[in-house]
Amino acid sequence: MKITSLPIHFLAVISFLLCGTLLNAQEHSVAEANDEGPVNTQQEITDYTNHHLKDSHDFHLFSYQGSDGERHSFGFSLPVILWASNGPVAFMSSEFHHDIDGGVVVEKGGSRFVNLHDKIYELEDGAEEIVMGEDHHPVNAHKPFDLSITKSVFGILLVGLLLLFWFGSLGKQYKKKNIPTGFGRALEPLVIYVRDEIARPNIGEHKYRKYMSFLLTVFFFIWVSNLLGMTPFGFNITGQIAVTVCLALFTFFIVQFSGNKDYWKHIFWMPDVPVIMKIILIPIEVLGMLTKPFSLLIRLFANITAGHVVVMGLIALMITLKAQFGAVGSTGLSLVLTLFISVIEILVAFLQAFIFTMLSALFIGMAVAEHDHHHEHDEEGHEVDDVEDVRESFV
Amino acid sequence: MDQLLNDFSPGLFVMQAVILIILILLMKKFAWKPILSSLDEREQGIQGALEAAEKARLEMKNLQADNEKALQEARAERDAMLKEAREIRTKMIAEAEGDAKAQADKIITQAQEAIAAEKRAAVAELKGQVAELSLEIAEKVVKQELSDKEKQQQYVDKMLQDATLN
Numbered sequence: 001m002k003i004t005s006l007p008i009h010f011l012a013v014i015s016f017l018l019c020g021t022l023l024n025a026q027e028h029s030v031a032e033a034n035d036e037g038p039v040n041t042q043q044e045i046t047d048y049t050n051h052h053l054k055d056s057h058d059f060h061l062f063s064y065q066g067s068d069g070e071r072h073s074f075g076f077s078l079p080v081i082l083w084a085s086n087g088p089v090a091f092m093s094s095e096f097h098h099d100i101d102g103g104v105v106v107e108k109g110g111s112r113f114v115n116l117h118d119k120i121y122e123l124e125d126g127a128e129e130i131v132m133g134e135d136h137h138p139v140n141a142h143k144p145f146d147l148s149i150t151k152s153v154f155g156i157l158l159v160g161l162l163l164l165f166w167f168g169s170l171g172k173q174y175k176k177k178n179i180p181t182g183f184g185r186a187l188e189p190l191v192i193y194v195r196d197e198i199a200r201p202n203i204g205e206h207k208y209r210k211y212m213s214f215l216l217t218v219f220f221f222i223w224v225s226n227l228l229g230m231t232p233f234g235f236n237i238t239g240q241i242a243v244t245v246c247l248a249l250f251t252f253f254i255v256q257f258s259g260n261k262d263y264w265k266h267i268f269w270m271p272d273v274p275v276i277m278k279i280i281l282i283p284i285e286v287l288g289m290l291t292k293p294f295s296l297l298i299r300l301f302a303n304i305t306a307g308h309v310v311v312m313g314l315i316a317l318m319i320t321l322k323a324q325f326g327a328v329g330s331t332g333l334s335l336v337l338t339l340f341i342s343v344i345e346i347l348v349a350f351l352q353a354f355i356f357t358m359l360s361a362l363f364i365g366m367a368v369a370e371h372d373h374h375h376e377h378d379e380e381g382h383e384v385d386d387v388e389d390v391r392e393s394f395v
Numbered sequence: 396m397d398q399l400l401n402d403f404s405p406g407l408f409v410m411q412a413v414i415l416i417i418l419i420l421l422m423k424k425f426a427w428k429p430i431l432s433s434l435d436e437r438e439q440g441i442q443g444a445l446e447a448a449e450k451a452r453l454e455m456k457n458l459q460a461d462n463e464k465a466l467q468e469a470r471a472e473r474d475a476m477l478k479e480a481r482e483i484r485t486k487m488i489a490e491a492e493g494d495a496k497a498q499a500d501k502i503i504t505q506a507q508e509a510i511a512a513e514k515r516a517a518v519a520e521l522k523g524q525v526a527e528l529s530l531e532i533a534e535k536v537v538k539q540e541l542s543d544k545e546k547q548q549q550y551v552d553k554m555l556q557d558a559t560l561n
Contacts, residue, residue, distance in 0.1 A: 054402065055404060146405070146406035146407075149410075150406075150407060152407055153411075153414075156410065156414050160414055160417075160418045163418065163422060163426075164418070164421055167422060167427070168425040168426050170426065170430055171426045171427075171429035175429070178437055178440075179437075188434075191431070191434070192434065195431070212427060212431060214419060216422070216427050217418055217423075217427075240402075240404070242403050242408040242411060243411045246408050246411040250412075250415065
């Protein structure tokens with residue numbers, strides 16, 4: 001039992017760490033955009049990169065030129081779930097036949113749908129095909145509410161299941177033994193790290209416990225998502241602005257709901273400053289409430305997007321530098337540089353998860369902090385460490 | 396910015412929010428709660444063990460201090476006993492010396508007294524003998540004187556020569 005379960009854990013980790021760096025090159029060099037043949041020109045490379053950065057309705061791994069001259073695509077389609085004008089509609093994305101230019105019209109539930117740049121549009125009544133306006137937006141179609149299991153949603157579910165499996169089995173281990181074995185031994189220090197280095201010093205010894213579930217889940221969710229983005233499956237979960245907006249909004253609401261009297265007082269009626277300053281500070285502090293989570297969502301999104309763009313750009317070197325260095329030279333250069341950047345990206349994957357969790361904990365800590373500087377005393381008369389002091393000692 | 400807003404997918408946002416909430420709840424129930432409580436338990440256990448070890452160490456120290464104290468007491472007692480013994484010994488020697496001296500003095504005094512008594516007795520006896528001898532000589536001289544003057548003289552000399560004071 002133990003012998004079989006161990007290699008699975010091991011494989012999962014190894015595939016995360018190695019495949020991302022080594023196989024990325026293989027995937028993207030073979031693959032091409034929209035099944036229109038190999039990527040060769042600068043424009044095609046840019047299009048391909050942009051296509052990768054966006055969410056997708058099918059899970060496309062690679063395509064190849066068959067012996068019959070046809071292009072075969074390897075991957076699988078994902079369900080499309082829409083809330084259209086005539087109620088909910090669901091079908092498989094294969095009905096679009098990998099088309100993302102709005103050419104294939106799918107008729108379901110009394111509505112017509114097209115897939116334009118991986119966004120599903122619902123055609124207005126009577127329209128036979130999509131008509132583009134001057135501003136490159138369709139004029140006779142609108143976006144229905146799209147609850148599809150897209151590639152990113154699939155990735156999110158995958159990450160969720162992985163986390164549940166890993167940490168669920170770690171949690172189960174404690175019933176039988178005090179010290180975890182196997183993969184749990186690697187996970188436990190990470191949990192302790194989040195608790196002791198992120199939550200405790202930032203939120204404070206007495207209040208951190210309540211926020212541990214959120215912080216731990218978000219930390220590992222972002223980290224595993226980032227690492228999954230390094231694999232050749234081509235996930236880009238944390239590079240989706242909707243995902244980072246969602247994560248940052250969670251932090252925002254948790255901060256606002258845990259804010260104590262002091263927190264709101266410091267926003268709307270700053271103590272120890274003249275009245276005129278209090279009034280000037282109100283809009284600034286209110287803006288500060290919003291900029292904190294905004295910086296969180298932009299930082300995560302931008303870092304991951306930039307990482308993916310750089311990796312794909314370096315992989316594309318084997319095409320763009322082929323004329324100057326020859327096939328072997330450009331491929332070798334691309335491989336070395338991609339390997340180098342991928343190692344950095346692995347670091348960034350952790351760093352971004354750490355920073356997001358760290359700042360979330362910091363914002364929560366600021367909201368629950370006791371701002372008055374007379375120290376509390378507990379029953380024995382010892383000074384209770386103020387959150388501010390803890391943070392000072394930490395910094 | 397326009398590109399960002401266009402890329403923002405409300406559907407993905409809703410899916411992420413729902414999945415994240417469910418994930419947090421599931422993780423809390425199946426992972427974080429058991430993990431964190433076990434970690435706390437273990438840390439408390441370690442803390443307890445450390446405290447117990449510290450306590451044992453202190454007890455050991457106390458015990459050692461007690462031993463040391465007992466040892467010191469024993470040593471002091473021994474020293475006191477030795478000192479006492481030495482004192483007794485000195486005292487006994489001194490006493491014995493005193494006794495012996497007194498005895499000797501007494502014996503000497505007695506001897507001196509005996510000598511003095513002997514001497515007195517001897518002198519008295521001598522006196523008696525001298526008196527007796529004088530009388531005898533005087534008698535014989537008187538007797539001789541009557542017969543021969545010269546002979547008398549000789550006789551007296553002879554007598555005197557014989558009369559050695561013994």
